Amino acid sequence: MSVFVVDRHHQPLMPCSEKRARLLLARKRAVVHRHVPFVIRLTDRKREQSEVQPVALKLDPGSKTSGMALVRVEQRGEGEVHHALHLAHLSHRGEQVHQALLQRRGYRRRRRTVNLRYRAARFANRRRKAGWLPPSLRSRIGNVLTWATRLQSWAPLTRIEVERVKFDMHLMQHPEVSGIAYQRGELVGWEIRAYLLEKFVRRCVYCGKQNVPFEIDHVRPRSRGGSHRVSNLVLSCHACNQAKGDLTAAEFGHAEVQKQARVPLKDAAAVNATRFALVEALRALGLPVGTWSGGRTRWNRDRFGVEKEHCLDALCVGDVVGITRGRSQMLLIQAQGRGSYQRTNVDGSGFPVGYFTRAKRMRGFATGDLVRAEVPQLPKPLKTEGTHVGRVAVRASGSFRVGKCDGINAKYCVVLQRADGYAYGQAPCPKP
């Protein structure tokens, strides 16, 4: 993983290797600007004195996880080769946001029926703005936007590439209507695969199996004059495809499949609603935004022999002739939220069982700060003795938990980095 570098005026420079960062720090030419992700600040250099190459941020937005890849762009012949500088895995908390709102709804409903201050039902007299998205989706968009903004301030970004749609309808030109065949051009084949996966919700149409390698099955087999037209194609597992042999779907005992295959996937745009909103939000950063299809990502992944991993998917987004990834680690970023306004702890039925403190900050620390605690050797040894680094959980008593070690006195702690709404980890990328 590369180290981000900024100049003395906090302007982004090209990221450098970890070894080079170590040397710069040892020679006192740089200071630590931020711990995770690691950013150093050169004390003797301005942006004008440095070479900056084109750097692109590539995104693969997902509902649970989004992949991010920061790449150096090199022109080679007709196309571009992308060299990975930084790979990251961004885990969203959309599901938690959803649960929190369900819980709030429950509390409000109770207050309407229970013998308390009356709370009028108000859900029916609210108007939603055009382009409204539920908070759980907005949180996902917000996370990606936050990270795009942060990366823009640590690296000399020149453009953003996003996987916007799962399949490119334009490239396929209404497959069911125009009778396009899946063997016309290699890329079109991949778009149609992506289309079929969506249309048949990633299930074998015959046995309903999920999470198996799928094959494209011809409802009316090739051997009996069936075409490669998309309306003749369904998704099937290997076993069913074999068992079906040269029967039609109806003869195989699945007349409903024959019918379903002929109905086109309605409203392909709705499938991609959040992704469109994300692209609109990213445009506000003032960088050119390129948009691509998931079919193309899968095609690239197959061509370059890349494993299935969110950040590697991000690396495969777009029009590239090659990618390099080096010995890559990926940064795991987990959205944490910023705590709760609610200061009353309640049990499962909504009755108060305790109260949180009003203050979120205790002796200068807030839960989520990255902290180093150095507990010294004392005449009467403490069981927390030693050095601990990690996220801190604060208590009013001043006895904190740092990482996994509990019961550390606040006076031994030093803040390394303030809580920024995310928790961090690292993992090795799958090897090629």
Ligand SMILES: [Zn+2]
């Ligand atoms: Zn099957």
